[in-house]
Amino acid sequence: MLERIRSDFWYELLNSPVTIISAVIIVLMIIGCTFAPVFAPHTPFDPATISIMDNNMPPAWQDGADPRFLLGTDLQGRDVLSAMLYGGRISLLVGIGAVALSVVIGMTVGLLAGYFGGMTDAVLMRVAEIQFAFPPILIALLFNGILKASLPADVFAQAAVPIMILAIGLAGWVQFARIVRASAMVQRGQDYVTACHAIGLPTATIILRHITPNILGPVLVLAMLQIAVAIVTEATLSFLGLGTPLTEPSLGALIQIGSQYLFSGIWWVVIFPGIMLLVMVVAFNLVADWVRDYLNPRLR
Amino acid sequence: MSKTYLASLAAALAFSTATIIPVQAETLRMASQGDATSLDPHSHNESFTNYFLANIYEGLVARDKDFEIAGQLAQSWEQVDATTWRFTLRDGVTFHDGSAFAADDVIFSMDRALSETSNFKHVLASVESYSAVDDMTVEIVTKAPNPILLNDLLDLMILDKQWAEANGAVEPINLQAEEKAFSATNANGTGPFSVVSRAQGEKTTLAAFDGYWGETGNVTEVVFTPINNAATLVSALLSGEVDLVMPLPLQDIARVENGAGVKVVSSAEARTMYLGMDQWRDQIIESPVEGNPFLDLRVRQAFAHAVDAQAIIDRVMQGQATLATQYVMDKVSGYNPDLTRLEYNVETAKSLLAEAGYPEGFELTMDCSTDRYVNDGQICQATVSLLARVGVKVNLIAQPKAQFFPKVVAPDFGTSFFLLSWTPSTMDSLNVFQNVLGTRDLENGKGAWNISGCSVPEADALAAEAAVTMDAAAREKMLQDAMALMVEDVCLVPLHVQQLVWGAAEKVEVVQHPTFEFPLEYFNVN
Numbered sequence: 001m002l003e004r005i006r007s008d009f010w011y012e013l014l015n016s017p018v019t020i021i022s023a024v025i026i027v028l029m030i031i032g033c034t035f036a037p038v039f040a041p042h043t044p045f046d047p048a049t050i051s052i053m054d055n056n057m058p059p060a061w062q063d064g065a066d067p068r069f070l071l072g073t074d075l076q077g078r079d080v081l082s083a084m085l086y087g088g089r090i091s092l093l094v095g096i097g098a099v100a101l102s103v104v105i106g107m108t109v110g111l112l113a114g115y116f117g118g119m120t121d122a123v124l125m126r127v128a129e130i131q132f133a134f135p136p137i138l139i140a141l142l143f144n145g146i147l148k149a150s151l152p153a154d155v156f157a158q159a160a161v162p163i164m165i166l167a168i169g170l171a172g173w174v175q176f177a178r179i180v181r182a183s184a185m186v187q188r189g190q191d192y193v194t195a196c197h198a199i200g201l202p203t204a205t206i207i208l209r210h211i212t213p214n215i216l217g218p219v220l221v222l223a224m225l226q227i228a229v230a231i232v233t234e235a236t237l238s239f240l241g242l243g244t245p246l247t248e249p250s251l252g253a254l255i256q257i258g259s260q261y262l263f264s265g266i267w268w269v270v271i272f273p274g275i276m277l278l279v280m281v282v283a284f285n286l287v288a289d290w291v292r293d294y295l296n297p298r299l300r
Numbered sequence: 301m302s303k304t305y306l307a308s309l310a311a312a313l314a315f316s317t318a319t320i321i322p323v324q325a326e327t328l329r330m331a332s333q334g335d336a337t338s339l340d341p342h343s344h345n346e347s348f349t350n351y352f353l354a355n356i357y358e359g360l361v362a363r364d365k366d367f368e369i370a371g372q373l374a375q376s377w378e379q380v381d382a383t384t385w386r387f388t389l390r391d392g393v394t395f396h397d398g399s400a401f402a403a404d405d406v407i408f409s410m411d412r413a414l415s416e417t418s419n420f421k422h423v424l425a426s427v428e429s430y431s432a433v434d435d436m437t438v439e440i441v442t443k444a445p446n447p448i449l450l451n452d453l454l455d456l457m458i459l460d461k462q463w464a465e466a467n468g469a470v471e472p473i474n475l476q477a478e479e480k481a482f483s484a485t486n487a488n489g490t491g492p493f494s495v496v497s498r499a500q501g502e503k504t505t506l507a508a509f510d511g512y513w514g515e516t517g518n519v520t521e522v523v524f525t526p527i528n529n530a531a532t533l534v535s536a537l538l539s540g541e542v543d544l545v546m547p548l549p550l551q552d553i554a555r556v557e558n559g560a561g562v563k564v565v566s567s568a569e570a571r572t573m574y575l576g577m578d579q580w581r582d583q584i585i586e587s588p589v590e591g592n593p594f595l596d597l598r599v600r601q602a603f604a605h606a607v608d609a610q611a612i613i614d615r616v617m618q619g620q621a622t623l624a625t626q627y628v629m630d631k632v633s634g635y636n637p638d639l640t641r642l643e644y645n646v647e648t649a650k651s652l653l654a655e656a657g658y659p660e661g662f663e664l665t666m667d668c669s670t671d672r673y674v675n676d677g678q679i680c681q682a683t684v685s686l687l688a689r690v691g692v693k694v695n696l697i698a699q700p701k702a703q704f705f706p707k708v709v710a711p712d713f714g715t716s717f718f719l720l721s722w723t724p725s726t727m728d729s730l731n732v733f734q735n736v737l738g739t740r741d742l743e744n745g746k747g748a749w750n751i752s753g754c755s756v757p758e759a760d761a762l763a764a765e766a767a768v769t770m771d772a773a774a775r776e777k778m779l780q781d782a783m784a785l786m787v788e789d790v791c792l793v794p795l796h797v798q799q800l801v802w803g804a805a806e807k808v809e810v811v812q813h814p815t816f817e818f819p820l821e822y823f824n825v826n
Contacts, residue, residue, distance in 0.1 A: 048688035154586040264551035
C-alpha cells in the first residue's frame with residue numbers, strides 16, 4: 001500500500017483542486033490556531049487585557065468601528081478574531097484529541113475481538129452494540145454529566161478541555177472497533193499471519209507489527225471524518241452550555257454567546273465563528289472523502 | 301343608483317360604526333418568558349405567580365397606583381393597642397361567582413395560608429391570633445408590636461370559603477407533589493379580572509369582572525401567553541401578535557425603540573445586585589490562597605474600588621440600571637441617602653491589597669448563575685476582567701440556577717465569592733436585615749441568605765430595635781444607621797439596581813411597580 005501512495009499520490013491529489021484547497025485550509029487553520037498567541041492581535045483569554053468599555057464594536061469596515069478590532073468585539077469587549085483563533089484551538093484540540101482517544105480504544109477492542117473471536121468477540125462487540133444504540137451526543141452528555149457530578153465544581157471548570165476530550169472520545173470509539181474488527185477478521189485468515197504463527201512469533205507481535213499496519217487505511221479515513229463529527233459534537237455541547245467556561249469559549253461556545261444577539265444588530269459575534277466552524281468541518285469532510293476514494297481500488 | 305340611496309347608505313354606515321366602537325372589547329395580549337405555576341394563591345411564593353394572581357384575587361391591603369399601601373378588601377383599620385389591629389371590611393364586595401364577601405372568608409383564607417401545604421406561612425409569622433368580631437370586622441393580634449404588619453399582609457390573598465369547601469380546595473395544592481387540584485386551574489376571587497380559560501404553559505384568558513367594586517381601566521379581556529424564547533418573544537411584539545412583553549431582553553431594547561408602533565417602558569426595580577465575599581470561614585474554599593483574605597476590611601474595600609459598577613451598568617446592562625450605594629434601593633424604607641459607593645479606582649484598590657499583604661493579588665473561585673438575573677453571566681465575566689487588573693485572578697464557575705442555588709444556599713453556603721441579589725418584598729429594609737445582612741442564626745430563621753456570613757452586632761441590635769419600634773421616624777433612623785454600619789463594613793460590594801424593562805405596543809398604557817407587580821386594572825389600551 002505504501003508503494004502505491006508514492007507512485008500516484010501526487011497525481012491523484014493534483015487532479016482534485018477542491019481537496020487541495022480543503023487541505024490548505026486545514027493546514028492554515030491548524031497553524032493559525034496552534035500559534036494563536038502569535039497571530040491573534042489580542043489575548044482574549046486573559047481577562048486583564050479585556051476592557052468592558054470596548055464592547056459591541058462592529059467589524060472594522062462598519063461605522064463606529066475601532067481599527068484595533070478587525071471583526072469587532074463581543075459583549076465583554078473581547079476581540080472576535082482573536083477569540084475565534086483561541087476558540088478554534090480548543091475546537092481542534094478537542095476534535096483531534098477525542099478522535100485519538102476513540103482510535104486507541106476502538107482499535108484495541110476491534111483487534112482483540114477480530115483476532116481472538118469467540119467469547120472475547122461476543123462480549124466486546126455486544127458492549128459496543130449496546131453503546132451504538134445510543135446517539136453519540138447522548139453518550140457524551142452522559143459522561144459529561146457523570147464527571148460534573150463527581151468532580152468539585154472548580155476542578156470541573158478548569159479541566160473543561162480534557163473532560164470534553166474524554167466525553168467525546170468515549171462516545172465515538174464504537175465505529176472504530178467495528179471497522180477494525182472486520183478488517184482484523186479478514187487479516188487473521190491470510191497466509192502471512194499463518195506464516196507468522198509458523199515461525200513462532202508471539203501473538204502481541206503478530207497483532208501490533210503485522211496486522212495493524214494492514215488495517216490502518218480505513219481507520220485513517222474514518223478518523224478524518226470523525227474529527228469533523230467530534231468538532232461539531234464539541235460545538236453542540238458548548239452550545240448547550242456544557243462545554244468550555246464562559247471566560248475561555250470554544251467556537252461552539254462563541255456561537256452560543258452570539259446567537260442571543262443575532263437579531264439584535266450584533267451579528268458579527270455569531271456569524272464569523274459560525275463561518276469558521278462551517279469551513280473547518282467541510283474541509284475535514286472533503287479531505288476525508290478524497291482519501292477514501294484514493295484508498296478504494298474499486299473507484300479507480 | 302340614486303343619490304338618496306347613497307346618502308342613506310353612508311348614514312347607515314356612519315351609524316353602525318358609531319355604535320360599534322363603544323362596545324368593542326379592549327383586549328390586552330401579554331406575553332412573558334414563563335407561566336404562573338398555578339392559579340392557587342397560597343401554593344407557590346414566586347414573584348410572577350403572585351402578581352399574576354393579584355389581578356384575580358385580592359388581599360386586605362394592596363399597593364395602589366402610586367405604590368402606597370391602601371385598603372383593598374379592608375375599607376379601613378385601626379390599632380386598638382400596640383399589638384391589636386381591627387380591620388373593617390369593605391361593603392358590597394362579591395366574588396366572581398356572585399357570592400358575598402364577609403369576615404368568615406378572611407378567617408378561612410388565613411387558616412388556609414397557615415396550613416401544611418401553604419407557601420405563605422411567613423406572612424402571618426408575627427401574628428398571635430385572629431378572629432371575626434362581627435360579619436364585617438376582623439381582629440388581628442400580633443406577638444409583639446409589628447410596625448410593618450400591613451406590608452406583611454400584602455401577599456395574603458382572600459378566597460371564598462363556600463367555593464373552596466364545595467370544590468375540595470380547602471388546602472392549598474401541594475407544589476412538590478405537582479397536584480392537579482381544582483384550585484390549580486380555577487379561581488374565584490374578588491379581583492378586577494376573572495378567569496375564562498386556563499391551559500397551563502399555553503394560554504390563560506381573563507375577562508373584566510362586571511361586579512368589581514373599584515375603578516378599572518378600559519381593558520375588558522386579557523390573553524396571556526408564555527413564550528420562553530427571547531427572540532420569538534420580541535418578534536411577537538414587533539409583529540403585533542402581542543401588546544406587552546415583560547421583561548424585554550436588554551439586547552432588544554434598541555430594536556423595540558426603533559420599531560414602529562412599539563415602545564420600551566422602564567422603571568427601577570427594587571432588586572439590588574451585589575457581590576458577596578466569605579467572611580466566616582478561616583480558610584476560603586476553592587482557592588490556593590492561605591487563610592481568608594476577606595477577613596481583612598482592606599481587601600473588601602479593595603474589591604469595591606476595583607469593580608467598576610458604572611461600567612457594568614453602561615456596558616453590560618446597557619444603561620438599564622442605576623448605581624447601588626447600599627444594599628437596598630431608594631424607594632425602600634431604611635434607605636440612607638447620605639451613603640456613597642466607594643469610587644472606582646484601580647490604584648487605591650492595589651494599594652489597599654498591598655497593605656493587607658497581597659501586593660500581587662491572589663487567586664480565588666467565583667460562583668455565578670447564568671439564567672436568574674438580567675445578564676448575570678455577563679456581569680460576572682466583567683467582574684473577572686475588572687479584578688484581573690488589580691492582580692486578583694478569578695476562576696469563574698458560571699452555572700444554571702438549578703446548580704447555583706443548591707451549591708450556595710444554607711446550610712453549606714458552598715462559595716467564597718459570588719453574585720447575588722435581593723428584593724425586599726415588603727419594601728422595608730428590615731426584611732434585608734432579617735434575611736441577608738443580619739448575623740446568621742439559622743435556628744431562629746435569621747440570616748438564611750447571609751451567604752457572606754458577615755456580622756456587625758451593632759447593626760443587628762439596631763435592626764432588632766427597629767422591628768418593635770412603632771414611631772416611624774425613629775424606626776427609619778435606626779434602619780438607616782444600621783445600613784450605614786453594614787456599608788462601612790463592606791459586608792457586600794453593591795453593584796446596581798436593575799431596571800424593570802417591558803416592551804409594549806404604543807397604544808398600551810401600563811403601571812410599573814418596583815416589586816414587579818402588574819396591576820392590570822390600571823392598564824389601558826387606547
